[in-house]
Amino acid sequence: MTKKPGAREDALPAIAEVFREYGYEGASLALIGARTGLGKGSLYHAFPGGKAEMAEAVLAAIGAWFEETVYAPLRDDPDPRAAIRLMLSETDAYFRSGRRVCLVGAFALTEGRDGFADRIAGYFRDWREALAEALIRAGRPAAEADSLAEDAVLTIQGGLVLARALDDPAVFGRMLGRLEERLVSE
Amino acid sequence: MTKKPGAREDALPAIAEVFREYGYEGASLALIGARTGLGKGSLYHAFPGGKAEMAEAVLAAIGAWFEETVYAPLRDDPDPRAAIRLMLSETDAYFRSGRRVCLVGAFALTEGRDGFADRIAGYFRDWREALAEALIRAGRPAAEADSLAEDAVLTIQGGLVLARALDDPAVFGRMLGRLEERLVSE
DNA sequence: GCTTGTCTGTACCGATCGGTACAAACACTG
């Protein structure tokens, strides 16, 4: 008897990091095995669906983390400006100030719609909508809030791409600074 | 005797499209062969260095096209505002209004620095600097021009990521609209 | 015609891919 439900969750962060660095195609099971310290037996025991299920689980975990840490406050925090500032600081922390890449964004660019498309779209749609909600609650007109929210989400992704491309994390910090001005000032 | 120097250049667009859709790892030689209509023999004759040389050549061709079509006018056109507007319209056309992805950006996110890093960084650095130049010539203070240029380059990349992620090319068009306001209005 | 050099299709290479089979090792319950 005795299940070990922790194994799956314990391995997820390491698996996520491999996907993040190498992309879906580039993340081989050998690499995943090495980074998690798990053999194929354990890996396929925890994820019977193989690589695809690992990616699914990773995307789900990321989505859940953002939902709880970022989107929920944007929607519900009585102080919407504080929620937006929280979003910016959590984003900075999550992406290690531009040294880390967005797995969801990377998947979006390369993946041939392996069934991840829904999750990928949901991640960004939720972010955009939660932020628009906060902006409206902060007193912005609805149309302006939608536009600003879309711009913010896309700007963060672009900041990650450019920071990585130039190998210059400072790009990410400057981008967050400009974003804060646009979102919470005035 | 008789060289056939055209073969290489003729195949490049098809090869580029494969890299664009599948990423470096995902683009198999079988796929490239099918899309170019070239067998392995021809492929390795035109690109003795194999896949890596194909990617190099594709990146070089993209860089050259942008240099000629976008960066040079930004630096040299006597009407900097017109050059910026040209940049926006050429960008819209090149990325097929958001239906196409940026190969350089996609490589930047996933590639483990296979020697492409320099070319990738150069592509974005040149864009940013040429745009800053145009903004300065249009009357912006240098610091503001640098900031705006970096923001614009990164915003375009983000627009591509988000348009692809949401499978909604309209995102890209809206982003270009906002960008035009920021860059040439006021 | 023959020669010379450029192309290209095909067969093949070792390595690695994702995935499966399964038996030994393990951790619990009784």
Next chain:
DNA sequence: CAGTGTTTGTACCGATCGGTACAGACAAGC
């Protein structure tokens, strides 16, 4: 302790990976 179900390492599978070898097809110069 025996018994039961879980967890794991290992060997193995066919397919495909990027890359090489090379013989024949081809075109141009003589």
